[in-house]
Structures are given as structure tokens and as C-alpha cells.
Amino acid sequence: MKEYLIQLPTLTPPKEKEPLILYLSAAEVAVGAVLMVERENIQTPIYYISKMLTGLETRYSMIEKLVLALLHATRRLRRYFSGHVIIVLTNYHLGQILSKPDVAGRMAKWAIELGGYNILYRPRPAIKGVWTLHTDGASNDDGVGAGLRLFSPDDHELTYSIRLEFRSTNNEAEYEAFLAGLQLALKMGARNLEANVDSKLVAEQVNGHYDAKGEAMALYLEQAQALISQFQTFMVNHINRSENKHADALSKLAATSFKHLAKEVRIEVLSNPSVSLKQVNIIEIGNPSWMSPIILYLQHGKLLEEKAKARKIQNKAVNYEMADDILYRKSFMGPLLRCVDKTDVQYLIREIHGGLCGIHVGPRMVVAKIMSAGYYCPGMHVDAIEILRKCTACQRHAPKMLRLKNPLVPVTSAWPFQQWGIDLVGPFPDAPGAVKFIIVVVDYFTKWVEAKALASTTAMVIRKFI
Template sequence: MYFDGASRSPDGKKQENPKNNKAGIGIVFVTPDNAIITHSFALSEGCSNNEAEYEAVIAGLELALQIPIEELSIYGDSELVVKQLHGEYIVKKTSLIPYHERADQLLSQFRKTHIFHVKRRTNARADSLASLAASLTLPDSKTITITIGERRVLQPLKEVSDLVPILVVTTKGENDEDWREPFITYLQHGRLPEDKVKRIEVRCGATKFVLWKDGTLYKRSLDGMYMRCIAKERIQEVMAETHAAWGMDIIGPFVPPSLAGYRYILAATDYFSKWAEAVALKDIKSTVVSEFIQTHIIYRFGISESIIMDNGQPFRSDALNKLFTKYKIKNNHSSRYHAPANGLAEAFNKTLCKLLKKMVDKNKKAWHEKLQEALWAYRTSHRTPTQATPYSLVFGGEAVLPLEVQIPSLGVAIQESLTEDESARVRLAELEALDERRLYAQQNLEIYQQRMANVFNKRVRLCSFKKEDLVLMVRTPIVVSRRTKGKLEPKWKGPYVIEKVYFNGAYFLITMDGDRIIPPTNARFLKRYYP
């Protein structure tokens, strides 16, 4: 805590009676994470400089006890006050004795305090606040309090040139006006709204915002991250990405089957949080897939916007079509024989199989017993694309692992020491921060995907077609172990006509006479046909 007091006469001349002076005090708190809390008060009665210094100390100590603070380091540029509080100087002046006694009483309520004398330039911020309050011209018996609330000091724009934009969901009011406009106008032109309430709201809130060169508004979070502010109409667009799409796939058959006769794993992965659901099955039927979607996706996470799956027979049935129609879910089928089209599901399949191999090293037929344990390990592991665990993005906090209970971790020890009310407040804070956590994960995911796409595209020779082009398609099924009729067997079949062009290099084909429809096929399995 830095403190300072200032006393000056209204006309600049020395006053015989200090009561005729104008006095003010300034207090600056610096938290362990370098956050700044500043207060400035104009005193209702005049006083001497030393009395103003004591007023500043007392006001600061009272504020510190309200926060509350147990340990406090105190810095002031008044050598007299500091050494009197240390006990090095005796308080001889009668008018200062009540101040000293009050300051001692407040200091005794802290567990530990340290008091230091510093030069005026080190105490410049508190000195400026005290001078500001003392210089205000006020009617007699009129009290004014200038409080710069708990906030972070705005940094110069040159220090935030490496902003990392993050979409922030924030709304101010229910009208159609863009909530960002008042802050942008104030930061850019210094103009405030006409409404008194909005003037206060904008003036106080603007300290948390930064306006970048291109007119984009960013908000500085408590951890120092600069978050991009978005318009109200984009809120649903951004938040809808949570559990908006799932990728489904079938793992197996496992040969030999497990001890209980299970041969397959039906798995689904959320494209945003990377949360995964999986069940062991003895046989794959469309009715089982339909039940899995309802039980493990819809009933747990709500109705998804879309589900991506391959062209396997269990994923093409009337039962599934009825389910998707009922809940208005988009059923997207990936391109045939092109694993990247449903890359998330394929990646999870590999990860899950690796986990199961490590868990069933001795008895490989017991993999079905370790499936849920493998899912637990996956859900609580840090995922590189989102820089978070799937568990934290779904529930708002990290899971307590079994090992943390057996050998209590710091988190468990802290949780056990909390009261019921404190635990509720901690959980509420986690839930309030969940949206921001998810938006931060979404930003990391987009950056990761762009980075991977850039690396992949460097090695890919782009091949594109347009509607009504004639193409040949690789003869399928594409199975390495498949016996061929010999080296003279054609590797391409067709020609086919491109009926529709999809996003990311997938094409819908029909035969030349239009009587047969070919499922969507990726461009890597096509080549141009020249009659």
C-alpha cells in the first residue's frame, strides 16, 4: 500500500490556521499479481500536511481490512509519520496523538505489516491522487469522494501489438444498439452518452477495454489476455459451436472377440470439446446406432446441429433418417475411403485403441472391461487443439483423479479446507468463467486447425472440378489385401458426371445416363476424363 497526504491553501498563501487549507489523500494498493486499486479522497476539513499523511494511512488501513488483507507492506514519503509508526520518533505534537493511536490500533489487526520510507518519486501515483483531491475547489462542508475502482491500468497500445483476439460473448441491454459503440466512441473521440447512468457505466468500464488501430474493440481479462468483443447478433453463432457437431465411427471387428463376445466399439466425438462417448457392441445394427445417439448424445448434451459419419451400412437406414428428421439433425456422410473427411472420429479411434492396448497388455480379450476407464483417461487428458481437457470444457472444472484422493493433491487439500459456502462460491465462479474458457478453447482450436491445414496444403497438389465435368474414379473397394485379376485390370472406372460440388474437395457423381447415383467422393480418388 502506497499512501500520501497533501494540504494547501485556497489562494496559494501560507495560512496561520491549517483548518482553512484544502486537504486530500491518495492511496494505491498493488496486489501480488500487479493489479492496481487506487483511491483518492478530498477531506471535508482542512488540516496540516502531517495530519493529512496520517489521514491517508488510516484510510488505507481501513480499506485493507475490508478487502480483507492479512499481510501488508506500507510505503510513504513522510519520514516523520513512518518513523513515528515504527516507534523511532516520539509523537510530541498534541494534534497528531489521536491519529497515531488510531493507526496503531488498525495495524494491530493485521497478522504482519512492514512500513517503509520511500522517496517522493517512488510514491508518485499516491502523491498525484492526493494533490488532485486537495486542489479541488469545493463549497464548505461539501464532501466529494473520487474512487478509481478496482481495475487494471490501461497499457499503452504499443505494448499490446501482439494481441491475440478471442471472441467474447457480452451484451449490454436488450435493445438493437451495438453495445460496443459507446465504448468505441469514448475511447476514440472522448464522447460520452447523454444518459447519466450510461455515462457512468461507459466511463468506469472503459478502463478494461483497448481500441486497436483498425477500430476493433478488445477487453483485457484478469489473466492479461486480450479478448475480441463481438456484436450481440453473433453470440448464438459463436456459442452454438459447443456440442454443435459430432463425429461417429465404428471400430472393429476385434478378432478374436472379447470374453463377453464384444466385437465392435461404436464411438462419437464432439468436434468442439473433444468429449468422447463409446460403447462396446456384439453386433452393429442401425437400431443400435439410433439408440446410442439418443442415449449418449441427445439425452446428455442436447440436440446436436449435425452428426458426421461414414457410408457404412449401419449409418444408412430408415430408423436413423426418422431420428434425424424428428430432432432436425443434419446427417452428413463423409466421402468414401477418405478418412480425413471424418478426421476427428478417425483420430479418436487411434487414440482409444492405443489406450486399450496399454491397459490390456496381459489379457487382450478383456478390453471391454477397460473401455470406460480408457474413456476417463481420454476425457481428463490435455488436448493440444483446445489447450484444455474435454472434462473442463464440458463441466467447467477439472476432474479429481483417483490418485489425487489416494495421495492428496494441493487442489484436494484446498477443497477439503473450504466451508460449504466457500465451495459453492468457488463452483459458481467456475461456472461463470465457463463461457470464457470455451471461447478461449475455440480460438486455440481455430489456430491449430489453420496451422495443420497450412502444413497439409503445402504437400497437396490442388485438383478441382466443376459441375458437369467428366471424371474417372478409382476402382473400389480400395483394400490393399484385395486380390486383383492381374496387372492388366483397369484401376479406374467411369466416366461419371459431376452433379454437385461440395466444400473441401468432395463431389457428388452420377453415371453418364443419370440412372445411378454415386455417393460423395473426394477429389483424390478422381481424375479428369478426356473423351
């Protein structure tokens, strides 16, 4: 125990009215602060303080946690805050946020309490030898882009705008920007890197707090970890989008139009994703599908021996074309649709109908969504009907239909007593008078009903009733 105490840094008392420096830190379940004094360009600690977060405090944002750490420091170190100028070094704009007139809630209460002290907020200087990276990805109707800013330890800045010429989601665009920034930092010779991203998903997955669900996210995370392993020290932080405006502007610039800005901004175009995603359909040798004859004809000009089938393939092939050894179907006034086999289209039907974001719609809408996603297979509608009929959720939660299964057949009559309907009902248990049958006559025009109880159903009795 004595050895550990000896290794602890020595605390020093401040001089009267000497300005002090305060460093704030915030984690998922705790916040802390270090009060220091700088003498001859050497910072010496004065006091350490920390606080465990409980209940609602663990769900505070990063800004709220840092302000809470500052507030806790003022309450515990009131003597230092009352007699000294405190300089808070942070990369977050705490001073601007606390001085806003529209701040409300607990932040407003904290701002009033902190206003009684002489606190200055200044940006935190870069750590010696550490590069700083800011990345952002954007995906919209115009395109997909990524922006990144790399700062060297001597504050030299490199800015890049990257246009992604392939379809990707917002999370994939964020990962593309992050991977591009890591590759640029390695090319510039950086060995210590601090990355700031405004995507909480990317930051938490890299830090190991979130699981990478889905094949694409797992591959992107694997690629990022491979690049991170090449740095001596690495740290990734999640920041708000308001603190990443320059990288966000670069990503949106690349996602829209950049021809007129090619000389002012460094722009790179990526035609393929950074990770090699598995294809949806794989045509295995020895396992032919409906696409095999068409591919064989388009690539090698070979047809089947039967003339009828060969002519049918020739007629079908007009609507298809090959690109990078992948079969696509032409669509009217639309993009090319990637052809998939029966197994893959059944998987797409199940995912779109009842998957993670399934909407449990009818077969027509499911097929429309498959085609809008860029896939095609003949007979999709029949497969969708067959699969959707077996959906347990649809059968369990379907509305009850009050309509008759068979259509009603109306019986019309032009005038009264033109058409009659006679029915015999029984036998029933004997009633008084030994009657056990009922004869009913209905006029189809007026719906007039006549009924009589009978003891027997002989011809004489029926004729007498009529």
C-alpha cells in the first residue's frame, strides 16, 4: 500500500488569487474534475473530485454531465472557487450554452448557481503528439457524401469532401467517413489519434458499448478495428452535430454538387464501398436457377437444344442485360432490377413482410417494395401469396370479416303470389294435439308468411292447408 501512495502525484496548495485550471471528465456512470495550477509551463494538481451518477443522471447528455461535474466541483471546492479565477478547459461550448437566455429546466438552475463564481471557459489545447479527426456522413435524395477534418498537433488542418457513388444508409455513410479519416491519418503518419464523430452508433460500436447488428455493420466495425489497431493510442468521442458543423457541411457538399468547387475543396469519389458485402444472390455451379439459361445466352450465346425453349429464351433475353457478371432486368422508366433466385426472393418476402421493420401488408405491396428496393424474380406474387397465408401474426390480428363467404342469390317476383316457397320442418317433440310438424309458406313478392302445426304430412293435409 505504501508503494502505491508514493507513486501518487503530489498535491500543491495554490497561492492567493492565483488563477486555477479545471479539467472536467464525464463517463457513462460517473463524472469527475481535476483542479490544477500552472507554474513554469508545468501543471500540478491541487485537488481531485468525482461523483457517481445514479438514476436519471446516467441518462443525461454529455453537456449536462459536464455541467453537473462543474457544479459538483463548485460545491465541494467552494473555498477555491470563491478566492480564485477558475479557467475551465473543455472542447464543449459550456460558456455559450449556460449564457443563453432561452436555457430552461435544470440547466437554468445550474447556470444561476454557477453565475456567482468567476469562471472562464476556454478551448482545451491539443495534447502533444495527438492528431484530431472530425468526420461526418450524409445520405439524402441527391446522393451520399462524407466530410472529414484532420488536425495535426501543430494545428495544421486537412479537409476532404468525399462523394459515394453507391447506395448506402446514413449509418454506412458515417462509417465510410470514419474509415476514410482513419486511412488519411495513417497516410499522414499519425500514431496517436482522437476521433470525434456525431454518430452515436459508430462511437458506441467502436468503443464496444453497442453490438454491431447486421452483416454490413459487422463488416464496417471489423474494418474500423483493423485500422485502429495500427495506432499506438486511439480514442473516439461522440459529439453533437452542432459541434461538427464544418465536417457536416463538407459531407452535404459532396452529396449534392461539387463540379464548380473542385478547385477550392479537395474532393474524392468512391465508386465501391470500403467493405465487400456479400451479394444477395449467388449462382452456384451445378445448382442452376431460372437465370442460368439467360446468363448462358447473354454471355456465351449458347441456347438449349429444343427449338421451342431456345426461342423462348431469345425472346426473354431482350428484357435482360449483364453487368459485372450480374443479371439485371430492364424496367420501364426505372432503374435496372437485380435478378434473384426463388430462395432469395422468399427471404426478401419474409423480411419485408415480417422482419425487423416489417409492416405486414398484402402480397401486392410486398412485391412492389421488393421491386422498389431493386430486385426481381418471376413469380414473386405467387410466392408472396403462399408465404403470407402462413403468417401467424396476420392470421391472429386480422380483422373479423362479417361478409358472407358465398354471394347471396336474390329471388325476384314481378307481382304478388307469382312465386311461393313451401317448407316442412320437423318432426319435433309431440305438442298438445299430437302435432309435431310445421308447414311454412312464404310469398316472394310481399314476404307474407303463413305457418301451421300438423300432426302428419300426408298429401291430403298439405292440400287442405294450401
